Amino acid sequence: MLKRYLLAPGPTPVPPEVLLSMAMPMIHHRAPDFVPILDSAKKGLQWLFQTKNDVLILCSTGTGGMVGAVNNFFNPGEKALVVNGGKFGERWTKICRAYGLAVEEVPVEWGYSIKAGAVESALKKDPAIKAVFVQATETSTGVYHDIEGLGKVIRNYKDTLFIVDAISALVAQDLRTDEWGIDLMIGGSQKGLMLPPGLAFVSVSEKAWKKSESSKMPKFYFNFKKERETLAKNQTNFTSAVTLIIGLNEAIKMLQSEGLENVFKRHARLANATRAAVKAMGLGIYSKESPSNSVTAIEAPAGIDGQLIYKNLREKYGVTGAGGQDKAKGKIFRLAHLGYADTFDVITGIAALEMVLKELGYNMKLGTGVAAAQEILMQ
Amino acid sequence: MLKRYLLAPGPTPVPPEVLLSMAMPMIHHRAPDFVPILDSAKKGLQWLFQTKNDVLILCSTGTGGMVGAVNNFFNPGEKALVVNGGKFGERWTKICRAYGLAVEEVPVEWGYSIKAGAVESALKKDPAIKAVFVQATETSTGVYHDIEGLGKVIRNYKDTLFIVDAISALVAQDLRTDEWGIDLMIGGSQKGLMLPPGLAFVSVSEKAWKKSESSKMPKFYFNFKKERETLAKNQTNFTSAVTLIIGLNEAIKMLQSEGLENVFKRHARLANATRAAVKAMGLGIYSKESPSNSVTAIEAPAGIDGQLIYKNLREKYGVTGAGGQDKAKGKIFRLAHLGYADTFDVITGIAALEMVLKELGYNMKLGTGVAAAQEILMQ
Numbered sequence: 001m002l003k004r005y006l007l008a009p010g011p012t013p014v015p016p017e018v019l020l021s022m023a024m025p026m027i028h029h030r031a032p033d034f035v036p037i038l039d040s041a042k043k044g045l046q047w048l049f050q051t052k053n054d055v056l057i058l059c060s061t062g063t064g065g066m067v068g069a070v071n072n073f074f075n076p077g078e079k080a081l082v083v084n085g086g087k088f089g090e091r092w093t094k095i096c097r098a099y100g101l102a103v104e105e106v107p108v109e110w111g112y113s114i115k116a117g118a119v120e121s122a123l124k125k126d127p128a129i130k131a132v133f134v135q136a137t138e139t140s141t142g143v144y145h146d147i148e149g150l151g152k153v154i155r156n157y158k159d160t161l162f163i164v165d166a167i168s169a170l171v172a173q174d175l176r177t178d179e180w181g182i183d184l185m186i187g188g189s190q191k192g193l194m195l196p197p198g199l200a201f202v203s204v205s206e207k208a209w210k211k212s213e214s215s216k217m218p219k220f221y222f223n224f225k226k227e228r229e230t231l232a233k234n235q236t237n238f239t240s241a242v243t244l245i246i247g248l249n250e251a252i253k254m255l256q257s258e259g260l261e262n263v264f265k266r267h268a269r270l271a272n273a274t275r276a277a278v279k280a281m282g283l284g285i286y287s288k289e290s291p292s293n294s295v296t297a298i299e300a301p302a303g304i305d306g307q308l309i310y311k312n313l314r315e316k317y318g319v320t321g322a323g324g325q326d327k328a329k330g331k332i333f334r335l336a337h338l339g340y341a342d343t344f345d346v347i348t349g350i351a352a353l354e355m356v357l358k359e360l361g362y363n364m365k366l367g368t369g370v371a372a373a374q375e376i377l378m379q
Numbered sequence: 380m381l382k383r384y385l386l387a388p389g390p391t392p393v394p395p396e397v398l399l400s401m402a403m404p405m406i407h408h409r410a411p412d413f414v415p416i417l418d419s420a421k422k423g424l425q426w427l428f429q430t431k432n433d434v435l436i437l438c439s440t441g442t443g444g445m446v447g448a449v450n451n452f453f454n455p456g457e458k459a460l461v462v463n464g465g466k467f468g469e470r471w472t473k474i475c476r477a478y479g480l481a482v483e484e485v486p487v488e489w490g491y492s493i494k495a496g497a498v499e500s501a502l503k504k505d506p507a508i509k510a511v512f513v514q515a516t517e518t519s520t521g522v523y524h525d526i527e528g529l530g531k532v533i534r535n536y537k538d539t540l541f542i543v544d545a546i547s548a549l550v551a552q553d554l555r556t557d558e559w560g561i562d563l564m565i566g567g568s569q570k571g572l573m574l575p576p577g578l579a580f581v582s583v584s585e586k587a588w589k590k591s592e593s594s595k596m597p598k599f600y601f602n603f604k605k606e607r608e609t610l611a612k613n614q615t616n617f618t619s620a621v622t623l624i625i626g627l628n629e630a631i632k633m634l635q636s637e638g639l640e641n642v643f644k645r646h647a648r649l650a651n652a653t654r655a656a657v658k659a660m661g662l663g664i665y666s667k668e669s670p671s672n673s674v675t676a677i678e679a680p681a682g683i684d685g686q687l688i689y690k691n692l693r694e695k696y697g698v699t700g701a702g703g704q705d706k707a708k709g710k711i712f713r714l715a716h717l718g719y720a721d722t723f724d725v726i727t728g729i730a731a732l733e734m735v736l737k738e739l740g741y742n743m744k745l746g747t748g749v750a751a752a753q754e755i756l757m758q
Contacts, residue, residue: 004404011405011621022622023402025383026390026575028699059577060600061438061617067600098599188618196405196622198438198577220477221439221446222600238440239567242390243401243575320407 002318007349009139009168009295009322011190011197012339014247018194021250022243029240038234041245044252048170048193048260049185049203051177056227058200059241062167062188065200066095068222069163069184073212074130076100081122082133083114087140087325088165092133099217104129110141110328111297113290116149123157130211131161136169136185140325142287142297142334144173151180161208167191171255172267172294172338183208189244192267192294194251194339198244204228267293270337270346273376277350280372281357281364286332295336297328298353304360306333312359317352343377381697386728388518388547388674388701390569390576391718393626397573400629401622408619417613420624423631427549427572427639428564428582430556435606437579438620441546441567444579445474447601448542448563452591453509455479460501461512462493466519466704467544471512478596483508489520489707490676492669495528502536509590510540515548515564519704521666521676521713523552530559540587546570550634551646551673551717562587568623571646571673573630573718577623583607646672649716649725652755656729659751660736660743665711674715676707677732683739685712691738696731722756 006013027033038057045055058064074080080101082092085108096103106122108114114134123129132154137144147164154162161183166175171192177185182203189199204212204224212224226237255263271293275285278298286297300306310323310333324332335349350369358366385392406412417436424434437443453459459480461471464487475482485501487493493513502508511533516523526543533541540562545554550571556564561582568578583591583603591603605616634642650672654664657677665676679685689702689712703711714728729748737745 004406006405006407008407008410011407011618014405019402019404022575023398025398026385026393026569027383028385028387028390029576031387031693031699059438059440060443061620063617064439064600071597095599099597190405190618196401196620197408197618198620198623218450218478218596220474221443238442239389239569239576241440241575241577244577314410320410 004318005320005345005348007319007321007335007345009191009334009336009338010188012194012336012341014196015194015251015254015340017254018247018250022247024246027242029242030235034240034242035234037246037249038240041248042231042234044249045201048252048255049177050175050179051203053177053203053205054228054231055201055203056224056231057236057245058202058222058227059198059236059238060200061197062186062200063091064222065186065188065202066091066165068202068224069186070095070099070101071217071219071222072224073161073208073215074099074101075214075216077102078130079104079126079128080131080133081106081119081129083108083119083145085112085114085141085143085145086110086138088135088138092165096133111143111286111288113143114145114150116146116153119150120153123153123160129160131163133163134165136164136166136173136175137292137294139168139295140328142292142295144169144290144292146290147175147182148180151182155181161211168294168338169292171263172292174264177203189248192339193248195244195247198241199248266342267337269376270341271296273346273373274335274337274350276376277369277373281354281369286328294338295334297332297334299332300330301357301362304362306330308360309333309356312356313352317355319349319352321349346373346377383697384699384724384727386698386700386714386724388570388713388715388717389567391573391715391720393575394573394630394633394719396633397626397629401626403625406621408621409614413619413621414613416625416628417619420627421610421613423628423635424580427631427634428556429554429558430582432556432582432584433607433610434580434582435603435610436615436624437581437601437606438577438615438617439579440576441565441579442470443601444565444567444581445470445544447581447603448565449474449478449480450596450598450601451603452540452587452594453478453480454593454595456481457509458483458505458507459510459512460485460498460508462487462498462524464491464493464520464522464524465489465517467514467517471544475512490522490665490667492522493524493529495525495532498529499532502532502539508539510542512542513544515543515545515552515554516671516673518547518674519707521671521674523548523669523671525669526554526561527559530561534560540590547673547717548671550642551671553643556582568627571718572627574623574626577620578627645721646716648755649720650675652725652752653714653716653729655755656748656752660733660748665707673717674713676711676713678711679709680736680741683741685709687739688712688735691735692731696734698728698731700728725752725756
C-alpha cells in the first residue's frame, strides 16, 4: 500500500463532504429542485469573487472561461496587451491570436512579477489597447502578480478592460473584483475551490457587458449574453453540470464557515511555512518576487534534475506535486498548498522532499525543513 | 417524504456504482495513475460507438461537441444541409449560422422522420454541400431518424461529411459508426451513459480529419487536432474532467457486462412497453413515425394541458419527466426510458401518469396502461 497525497496546483484534494454531496442521486437541471441550488451557487460565487457583478457558471475547464473572455468582448484586429511571465501568460497570447486580436506582450522574466508601471507605459503609448490580460497567480512560476496595483492603473483607461485569470489564485489570494476594478475574472473548480475539474466561473463588469455589445465574433457554446440571461432565471444556457454545482455549494459553505479572511490567512501561513522550509534546506525559491500563496516553485539543487525529484516524490512516497514546464523543466519542481490544505499537508510535502533529496545525494540534515515549517505553523 | 424518480431524457439516473466510483479521492490528470483510466475510457467509447476512429473526450455538455463538429471542419460560406425536425435540428442550424455556414434546411414535420430520398435530392441538386447534419434521436419529438439509410446515401458523396448528433440516442439505439459511414458522431454523458452532465464525446473519421485540414475557423477550447494528439498520449488537451471519466469507465463496464445487443434490446423493450401502455390508455404517441427507444413523446388528451401533466407528475408523485418544447409545448409531455432504466421505471411512470390523468378528469380505468406495459415487459 502506498498512501497518496495530492499536492499539485490543481486538481487539488476534494473534501469528503464535497465528494459525498456529489454522490447524491441526479436531479434535473430545469426542474424547480435545481433553482435554489443554482441560486445559492450564484450568490456564493459573488461572495467569493467579492463582487456585485454576475458570475457566470460554465461547464468547461478554466480555459473555456478564458476563451469566453476573448470571444465575447472583442473583434479581430483589436489590440490586446498581454502580461506574459510564464506558461499561462503565453496561453492568453495564444487564445487572443487564435481569435485574431493584435497582441502586444509585456514580457516578464520567469520568476518575476509585473510592474504596474510597465503596463501604464504601454497604455499611454497606445491608447487603442482594448484590454489588459494577466494571471493573478502564474502557476508555472509560482508568482502572484500585483492585481490591485494593475487595477489602479487600468481603471484610468475607460476603453480598456482589465481581464484577470484567477484560476489558481482564487481562494488563496484576496482578490477584490469590484474594489480593484477587475472587469473579467476567471476561476476554475479544481483549484482553491476544492472541486473536481469541470466548471469555469467568470465575473463580468458592466463596463465589460457594454463592450461586449460591439463584439461580432462567432460564438455559441461560450455565449456570455445568453448565459447572463439564463443565470437571471437560475439556470445555465445548456445542461448544467448538476453534480459539480451541488459540490460547489458544499465547498462554498465550508469556506464561508471558515470566513474569507481566515481562508486567506490559512493559505498565507501554509505558503510561508513551505518557503521557510525550502530556504532552511538550502534550496532556492524560483519566484524571486511576490511568491504566490497557492503554489511554491522550488529550484532543484545543482546537479539534481527537478523532474527526478517530482518523480521520486510521487513514486517512492505517493506525493504528487508538479514538475517544471517548458523552460523551467528540470530546473524546478512545485508543491501546492491550495484549497483543502492544512498544517500536515505542508509537513508531509516537506518531509517527503527531505527524504527524496537525501536519497539523491543532497547534503542536508533530515528534519531541517520540517522544523522551519513547524516554527511558522505553530504561530 | 416524496420519493423521487427521474424519467427525463437527460440528465438520467446515475447508478450507485457510478456515483460511488466518482466519490473516490481526486487524482492528477497528468500523473501516470490517470493514463490507464483514460486509455480504458478511450477504448470503451470506441466499443460503444462501434468504431475504430478516435473518440475525443471533451469537458463540456454535448452542445460543446456539436460546436466542435462545426468549427473544426468548415469555413464560413461553405454549404451545410441540416435536417430540421425539432428543437435540436434547429440547434444545428443555429450553430452552423453562428459560424457563418450557408445553411439549407430539409424541414421535417415535428413528429415525423426524415426520408433518405429528401437528403439525396438535395445533395444531387447541389454538389457543393459539404456536410449533412442530423439528430439520431430528435429529443423534442421522440423520433429516431434513419441513420443507416442516410449513411447509404451520403457515402456516395465523397466531399460531404455525415454528422450525427447522437447525444440522446447513444446506448438506446444501435448506431454503427463505421459500418454506416458516420463521419462525426456526438455523444453526451448525462443520457444513455448514465453519468452526470459534463462530458461530450465525438468520433471523427479519417475523411473528416482530412477535411479539417482546410478549416481556418478560430478555435482554441474545442481544437480537435490538439485533442487527437493528446488522446494518443492518453491525455486531454486541457485538464481532464477526472471524476466524470472515472465514472465513465464504471458505466461502460456495466454496459459491457450486459452486452451491447442486450442493452439495445432492453431499451427497445422499455420503449415498446411505454408505447403500448400509452395507446391502451387511449392517448396518442406524438412520434407518428419511427418512435425512439430513448424517450416517448405523449400527446395530452383533449382539454388537458401537457405542461400540467408534467407538473403534476413531478409535484404530486415525484416523477420528473419532461414537458413539450416550443410549438409542442402544452400539447405533449415526455417520459424517458434511457440509461439506468428497467421494468419498474416504466411501471412507475405509467402508473403515476394514470393517477395524474384520473385526477385531471380523464376518463380511464386505473391499471389499463400498467397492464398493457406488463404484457410486454413479461415477454
